[in-house]
Amino acid sequence: MISALLGISLISFAQPDYFYPAAKQINKNIPTPEEFLGYPIGTHHTRYDKIIEYFKALDKASDRFVVEEIGSTIGHRVQVVAKITSLANHGRLDEIRKKNLEGATDIPLVIQLGYNVHGNEPSSSEAAMITAYYLAASEDEETIKWLNELVILLDPVYNPDGRDRHTHWANMHKGSPFVADAVDREHNEAWPGGRTNHYWFDLNRDWFLGVHPESRNRMKFFHHWRPYVMTDHHEMGTNSSFYFDPGKYTSNNPVVPAYLYDVVHPKFAEYFAQGLNSVGSLYFTKEAYDKLYPGYGSSYVNFYGGIGILFEQASSRGHLQETTTIPLTFAFTIRNQFKASLATVRASVGEKVMLRKLRKDFFSSALSQAKASPIKAYVFGESKDATRTNAFINLLLMHQIEVYETGQTVTTAGNTFEKGKSYIVPTEQTNYIMVRSAFEKDITYRDSTFYDASTWSLVHAFNMPYAEVKGSFTKGNQVKETPVRTLSPVTKSNYAYLIDITDYNAHKAIYALQTKDVIVRTGFKPFSSLVNGVEKSFPHGSLVIPVQQQRINADELFEAIRSTSAMAGVEIYSVETGLNAKGVDLGSGSIRTVKEAKVLMPIGVGVSGYEAGEVWHLLDQRIGMPISKVDLLNFSRVNLSEYNVLVMVGGNYPADKPTTEKIKSWVQSGGTLITLKSANEWVIKQGLVKEKLIPIDTIKNPKRVDFELAGDTEGAKQIGGAIFQVDLDITNPIGFGYTDRKVSVYRNGRTFLQPSKTAYNTIAQYTPTPLIGGYIHKTDIKRVANSAAVLYSPEGQGRVIMFADNPNFRGTWYGTNKMFLNALFFGSLISLPNNFGEE
Numbered sequence: 001m002i003s004a005l006l007g008i009s010l011i012s013f014a015q016p017d018y019f020y021p022a023a024k025q026i027n028k029n030i031p032t033p034e035e036f037l038g039y040p041i042g043t044h045h046t047r048y049d050k051i052i053e054y055f056k057a058l059d060k061a062s063d064r065f066v067v068e069e070i071g072s073t074i075g076h077r078v079q080v081v082a083k084i085t086s087l088a089n090h091g092r093l094d095e096i097r098k099k100n101l102e103g104a105t106d107i108p109l110v111i112q113l114g115y116n117v118h119g120n121e122p123s124s125s126e127a128a129m130i131t132a133y134y135l136a137a138s139e140d141e142e143t144i145k146w147l148n149e150l151v152i153l154l155d156p157v158y159n160p161d162g163r164d165r166h167t168h169w170a171n172m173h174k175g176s177p178f179v180a181d182a183v184d185r186e187h188n189e190a191w192p193g194g195r196t197n198h199y200w201f202d203l204n205r206d207w208f209l210g211v212h213p214e215s216r217n218r219m220k221f222f223h224h225w226r227p228y229v230m231t232d233h234h235e236m237g238t239n240s241s242f243y244f245d246p247g248k249y250t251s252n253n254p255v256v257p258a259y260l261y262d263v264v265h266p267k268f269a270e271y272f273a274q275g276l277n278s279v280g281s282l283y284f285t286k287e288a289y290d291k292l293y294p295g296y297g298s299s300y301v302n303f304y305g306g307i308g309i310l311f312e313q314a315s316s317r318g319h320l321q322e323t324t325t326i327p328l329t330f331a332f333t334i335r336n337q338f339k340a341s342l343a344t345v346r347a348s349v350g351e352k353v354m355l356r357k358l359r360k361d362f363f364s365s366a367l368s369q370a371k372a373s374p375i376k377a378y379v380f381g382e383s384k385d386a387t388r389t390n391a392f393i394n395l396l397l398m399h400q401i402e403v404y405e406t407g408q409t410v411t412t413a414g415n416t417f418e419k420g421k422s423y424i425v426p427t428e429q430t431n432y433i434m435v436r437s438a439f440e441k442d443i444t445y446r447d448s449t450f451y452d453a454s455t456w457s458l459v460h461a462f463n464m465p466y467a468e469v470k471g472s473f474t475k476g477n478q479v480k481e482t483p484v485r486t487l488s489p490v491t492k493s494n495y496a497y498l499i500d501i502t503d504y505n506a507h508k509a510i511y512a513l514q515t516k517d518v519i520v521r522t523g524f525k526p527f528s529s530l531v532n533g534v535e536k537s538f539p540h541g542s543l544v545i546p547v548q549q550q551r552i553n554a555d556e557l558f559e560a561i562r563s564t565s566a567m568a569g570v571e572i573y574s575v576e577t578g579l580n581a582k583g584v585d586l587g588s589g590s591i592r593t594v595k596e597a598k599v600l601m602p603i604g605v606g607v608s609g610y611e612a613g614e615v616w617h618l619l620d621q622r623i624g625m626p627i628s629k630v631d632l633l634n635f636s637r638v639n640l641s642e643y644n645v646l647v648m649v650g651g652n653y654p655a656d657k658p659t660t661e662k663i664k665s666w667v668q669s670g671g672t673l674i675t676l677k678s679a680n681e682w683v684i685k686q687g688l689v690k691e692k693l694i695p696i697d698t699i700k701n702p703k704r705v706d707f708e709l710a711g712d713t714e715g716a717k718q719i720g721g722a723i724f725q726v727d728l729d730i731t732n733p734i735g736f737g738y739t740d741r742k743v744s745v746y747r748n749g750r751t752f753l754q755p756s757k758t759a760y761n762t763i764a765q766y767t768p769t770p771l772i773g774g775y776i777h778k779t780d781i782k783r784v785a786n787s788a789a790v791l792y793s794p795e796g797q798g799r800v801i802m803f804a805d806n807p808n809f810r811g812t813w814y815g816t817n818k819m820f821l822n823a824l825f826f827g828s829l830i831s832l833p834n835n836f837g838e839e
């Protein structure tokens with residue numbers, strides 16, 4: 001404790017000596033963080049709003065400093081970036097920006113410093129304040145040179161909502177004196193912690209997926225400026241030291257030219273080492289962290305000819321925490337992050353020539369790669385699902401990928417891409433490296449241990465019909481904005497309205513209609529109806545809304561139909577007869593009423609926060625539907641009969657009798673339980689279903705392996721994330737709205753389900769050779785092949801719908817969201833023929 005107290009008193013009285021002892025001249029008119037906040041940096045966690053106020057104070061006090069607001073978070077926190085450069089550069093900042101985008105080299109170099117994407121890794125944002133202060137206040141010759149030669153974009157907090165969750169936690173549990181004991185509540189946040197954003201998503205995976213406003217605002221800013229350098233400051237385990245790049249050699253992304261990894265990273269590392277050596281801090285490089293996935297803050301810029309840099313500081317997680325050596329102070333962690341920040345600035349000026357070469361070579365290499373590729377373009381589009389197609393285009397445009405309308409109908413390998421309903425992405429374009437990342441499923445990797453996903457092909461996440469074009473092609477107009485769907489106006493009907501549910505927004509429409517008191521029915525058999533005198537086919541699952549047998553009158557119904565069509569962007573058709581041209585008629589017993597789903601999801605310790613967050617986000621943001629999130633601690637108090645759907649995402653659930661019996665009897669009396677990933681192991685072990693797991697058997701006589709190889713050997717057995725093909729029964733309600741039985745799914749877990757003994761109950765099954773892209777260990781591929789992907793298990797009056805995988809992965813799997821939503825909306829309607837008429 002003595003050493004810790006000494007440390008604190010030292011920084012309380014002499015912050016300049018602790019953080020920047022070498023500074024010679026300081027402008028006294030610039031407020032220090034300590035003066036502004038009223039406490040020394042490192043003795044308290046600074047609230048987000050105070051960080052922003054401080055930045056605005058620097059903007060006022062310094063002519064080097066301009067704060068720009070770039071948007072706001074889900075929690076209504078304003079996101080800012082400080083633009084820091086000399087007064088002269090500020091005078092022509094927009095000119096510099098434009099010239100930078102054109103590739104000019106006779107202008108200051110643009111770099112970006114970024115902090116705190118994981119909210120509970122707080123040292124970096126405190127360091128951001130000191131860095132900002134230093135750049136605003138230092139009059140030293142070196143600082144003046146930096147400001148003349150650089151435009152520094154400084155984003156103090158990448159994840160403001162998560163940052164504040166953790167900040168409040170650390171401050172509210174802070175003791176005086178500080179409590180270093182690792183088991184103290186200050187060092188152990190309650191579920192779900194501050195790492196993630198409002199919806200419990202990891203924003204340090206979202207740079208590629210752009211699901212959240214935080215990332216979208218930031219990416220827009222990124223492409224507005226295109227910095228050469230981007231940093232991403234993190235924290236890791238308390239007993240670790242400090243990490244900077246280069247990362248693990250075998251985990252470099254193979255589509256990015258190797259010059260970045262082989263030359264630029266090692267050169268920058270010399271500067272980081274020097275910065276940390278100056279305060280005697282320990283560090284490591286090369287042993288960990290991958291550069292494969294384009295969605296990290298430390299990798300996104302690599303796909304645009306820059307260098308992304310990852311920093312990881314051992315976390316004090318709180319103000320002071322014991323380690324295997326001396327207790328780690330918050331101030332110490334902040335100082336290392338600050339040293340790394342200044343080292344980045346110093347390296348950017350020192351290695352300007354190398355950075356210019358990196359960018360120039362990157363884009364020329366991209367073009368020669370594109371010219372050499374046998375693939376000349378990708379054509380894509382789901383003509384019956386404009387919402388999904390447009391969301392995909394939106395993502396491509398976000399990455400500044402050039403997209404065109406197809407100039408003529410393209411037919412390849414049995415697929416037809418109609419002119420007017422499909423799009424084309426030529427490979428010969430500036431951002432070819434990003435085109436590869438979005439479309440290729442099998443980028444070769446050199447390692448089998450993955451920190452995260454081993455493939456991220458967006459075209460598969462969207463289950464988007466696409467084809468590689470190897471010959472010549474004709475492109476139409478360039479798509480500059482996300483296409484907006486034009487809907488034919490709905491005419492008033494005296495008989496019924498029909499909706500084809502192929503569109504992604506169909507469930508949004510169902511829920512909106514139900515909240516307007518409209519009774520919605522769904523067709524278990526397909527039919528064709530006359531719409532405006534033309535025969536139109538309605539596949540399985542199409543919605544039927546009769547005008548009679550409604551609780552509201554025909555005018556109110558028409559208003560509900562009209563407004564829902566406009567809000568959800570789905571076509572709604574009027575028909576004047578129930579007698580169909582083909583298939584069943586509108587009064588058929590196969591047209592069944594959709595019950596309004598009342599959904600509950602148990603959450604809390606043991607439950608995957610990511611998977612729960614993905615369900616919450618999907619229902620909130622895409623469907624506009626509430627979901628009750630109930631902490632397992634309160635589960636015993638909940639009256640389950642008020643809900644008809646229960647979602648259990650992956651996790652370790654309590655196996656006590658009261659919890660198990662409560663869920664079991666609720667299912668028996670008619671509830672629909674949806675289980676994802678490891679929650680299937682729970683329902684099987686607790687005897688809620690009769691289905692079985694495929695065992696992960698241990699090898700009887702294992703080969704002897706050296707201790708040192710254990711990490712890599714065991715790592716290679718995990719499924720970091722790969723894409724597989726399943727065959728989906730599209731006549732089952734879970735398959736409603738799918739046009740093709742072959743669907744891509746994302747697997748990143750090791751729950752393997754045996755196909756059901758009942759012929760109809762394996763709703764989706766892995767194909768015999770299911771791997772589409774990514775890495776999987778050879779023993780696991782045998783378990784995946786022909787296993788069940790989605791199972792239906794009737795139990796009493798209710799049922800369990802089991803998803804082996806996560807259909808909502810990272811808010812991006814538009815292609816499998818529909819199966820999950822079908823389970824939620826239509827699950828209770830599934831019944832085998834002997835139950836017909838018992839609904």
Ligand SMILES: [Zn+2]
Nearest residue numbers: 118121234235
């Ligand atoms: Zn982190």
